[in-house]
Amino acid sequence: MKNQMEVRNYMENLVANQLEDVMEKNNCSCFCERCKADITAIALNNLPTKYVATEKGVCYAKLSSYENQCFIDIVAAITNAIKIVEKHPRHTDND
Numbered sequence: 001m002k003n004q005m006e007v008r009n010y011m012e013n014l015v016a017n018q019l020e021d022v023m024e025k026n027n028c029s030c031f032c033e034r035c036k037a038d039i040t041a042i043a044l045n046n047l048p049t050k051y052v053a054t055e056k057g058v059c060y061a062k063l064s065s066y067e068n069q070c071f072i073d074i075v076a077a078i079t080n081a082i083k084i085v086e087k088h089p090r091h092t093d094n095d
């Protein structure tokens, strides 16, 4: 049986891993899915893409050294994205 392969932007995983941590450290006022998605999108637009071909479902442990390498950039990009989204949330408090 052939393994199913997929190409993914590994940076998405790295941002997802750090997102809630960085939001908590910045005392984010909103943790809804919409704000999280907005923050993720803005952060990813400001980070280099890192495409990897993987077998579907296989974890990315072997790239953890890459995560260490760009950890500071990832945290900075998320922090910057949080500031943008907090200033201009795409929903009201009642939403």
Ligand SMILES: [Zn+2]
Pocket (backbone or CB within 6 Å): 030, 031, 032, 033, 034, 035, 036, 089, 091
């Ligand atoms: Zn929100």
